[in-house]
Amino acid sequence: MGFRVVVGSDDAGYQYKQAIADDLRNDPRVDEVIDLGVHEGALTDRSYPQIGLAAGQKVAAGEADRAVLVCGTGIGMAISANKVPGIRATVAHDSFSVERSILSNDCQVLTLGQRVIGLQLARRLVKEWLGYTFDPSTPSGAKVAVISDYEHSC
Numbered sequence: 001m002g003f004r005v006v007v008g009s010d011d012a013g014y015q016y017k018q019a020i021a022d023d024l025r026n027d028p029r030v031d032e033v034i035d036l037g038v039h040e041g042a043l044t045d046r047s048y049p050q051i052g053l054a055a056g057q058k059v060a061a062g063e064a065d066r067a068v069l070v071c072g073t074g075i076g077m078a079i080s081a082n083k084v085p086g087i088r089a090t091v092a093h094d095s096f097s098v099e100r101s102i103l104s105n106d107c108q109v110l111t112l113g114q115r116v117i118g119l120q121l122a123r124r125l126v127k128e129w130l131g132y133t134f135d136p137s138t139p140s141g142a143k144v145a146v147i148s149d150y151e152h153s154c
């Protein structure tokens, strides 16, 4: 079974979100692309907090496996998605960080900054990101479990 991937952006990340959504729809590893907007790419009343929170909720509810979110820097999307219990989101603009975000940290959410990196790098990073799967039996699994246990205790 393939990935169900949420995509989302604010106005500042709209063009990259559209390109990444197209790539995902053509990727055989992806079963479903869920586009939470924004859909216009012009000024809207929804910005990174609304989209980041909605994406996090979708993943936390089990309605999607992962999310890739784009804003100007990736920072606001990461902060917003991380407010949803159970979500581990990070901005990552290089291959190694993208790899470790899955293999070390089991992040379900990758965020990118349209004002920070080029489009072709962003597209390549998403492609690489889909190739990694977290293994909870590795030493990293115990570390991520500390975070999950803390959340459950709150």
Ligand SMILES: O=C[C@H](O)[C@H](O)COP(=O)(O)O
Pocket: 010, 012, 013, 048, 071, 072, 073, 074, 075, 076, 077
């Ligand atoms: O992290 C926030 C994003 O970069 C956003 O796209 C731009 O935010 P701003 O308009 O508040 O600078």
